[in-house]
Amino acid sequence: MLVNNQIFGAPLAGVTDRPFRRIVRMFSPNAPLYTEMISCHSLVGAHKNCLRNFDRYDDEAPIGAQIFGANAELMADAARILQDAGASWIDINMGCPVPKVATRSGAGANLMRDHRLAEKIMRAVVSAVGIPVSIKTRLGWDDAHRDWADLIHIAADCGVQFAALHGRTRAQLYNGVSDLPRLENVPIPIIGNGDIKTDADVARVRGLGYSGVMIGRGMLGRPWILGELAGECVAPGNIGAVALRHFEYMLEYYGEKNATQMFRKHAAWYSVGIPNSADFRIRVNQISNADDMRREICEFWGCELNI
Numbered sequence: 482m483l484v485n486n487q488i489f490g491a492p493l494a495g496v497t498d499r500p501f502r503r504i505v506r507m508f509s510p511n512a513p514l515y516t517e518m519i520s521c522h523s524l525v526g527a528h529k530n531c532l533r534n535f536d537r538y539d540d541e542a543p544i545g546a547q548i549f550g551a552n553a554e555l556m557a558d559a560a561r562i563l564q565d566a567g568a569s570w571i572d573i574n575m576g577c578p579v580p581k582v583a584t585r586s587g588a589g590a591n592l593m594r595d596h597r598l599a600e601k602i603m604r605a606v607v608s609a610v611g612i613p614v615s616i617k618t619r620l621g622w623d624d625a626h627r628d629w630a631d632l633i634h635i636a637a638d639c640g641v642q643f644a645a646l647h648g649r650t651r652a653q654l655y656n657g658v659s660d661l662p663r664l665e666n667v668p669i670p671i672i673g674n675g676d677i678k679t680d681a682d683v684a685r686v687r688g689l690g691y692s693g694v695m696i697g698r699g700m701l702g703r704p705w706i707l708g709e710l711a712g713e714c715v716a717p718g719n720i721g722a723v724a725l726r727h728f729e730y731m732l733e734y735y736g737e738k739n740a741t742q743m744f745r746k747h748a749a750w751y752s753v754g755i756p757n758s759a760d761f762r763i764r765v766n767q768i769s770n771a772d773d774m775r776r777e778i779c780e781f782w783g784c785e786l787n788i
Contacts, residue, residue: 648661
């Protein structure tokens with residue numbers, strides 16, 4: 482499944498939902514992408530207020546479904562559900578630093594400091610499915626505990642097929658500069674993640690021995706970046722047309738009220754670096770219906786409005 486030098490789209494909470502992935506696929510149809518992280522409790526309980534619990538992935542390959550949780554049995558059950566829904570592989574989140582996941586839930590980055598629980602979860606998930614399993618983790622809990630290599634070796638022993646490594650500790654959150662270590666004698670392929678936005682960044686990370694790179698926040702407002710870095714496309718001439726299509730996909734998925742509110746952040750990201758974008762963002766953040774959002778996008782980017 483894993484091919485050297487692939488460029489992955491990272492799982493981003495509140496961003497990499499099905500509508501966003503559809504836009505990325507316009508520019509990079511074969512890039513390996515991830516879902517947003519999915520709670521094993523919510524998925525197994527089929528909580529109706531979370532639409533991603535009911536997504537199917539048959540038409541999205543290659544797509545990794547990322548799950549988080551601290552209960553090995555529930556994580557295994559969640560993996561089976563996602564395999565049946567068409568996921569190409571299962572990813573276990575071992576790096577999310579936010580308190581509600583990493584401390585209050587004992588999941589995410591907490592598994593970096595509880596290797597016994599991490600091992601139990603990895604073995605349960607690998608045994609539960611017939612598709613590849615990966616993990617996504619960080620350098621360690623803090624500077625005093627940069628034990629990522631230990632976790633990678635445990636993962637390999639459990640049957641995990643590859644890992645993604647973010648070049649920060651949990652204590653850093655998303656602050657400071659990502660500092661990926663040089664790889665030597667690692668037992669499974671590792672994908673480098675953190676502050677990768679340019680061709681030079683890709684070359685630097687590959688030069689450190691990584692089997693691929695993962696783009697996270699670099700995708701915000703630039704869903705074409707995976708294809709651009711892979712040499713498959715160039716940046717679109719009219720970003721407004723891309724933003725409009727993205728908005729239509731969100732309307733289809735979430736309905737008008739939720740989609741319009743949720744798209745405000747995407748409209749803001751698309752506008753970064755464009756003259757008068759600050760005023761545009763102020764206006765967009767006050768919009769509550771679909772037609773007004775469409776008109777604002779078309780006026781700002783000078784694209785045709787068809788409603």
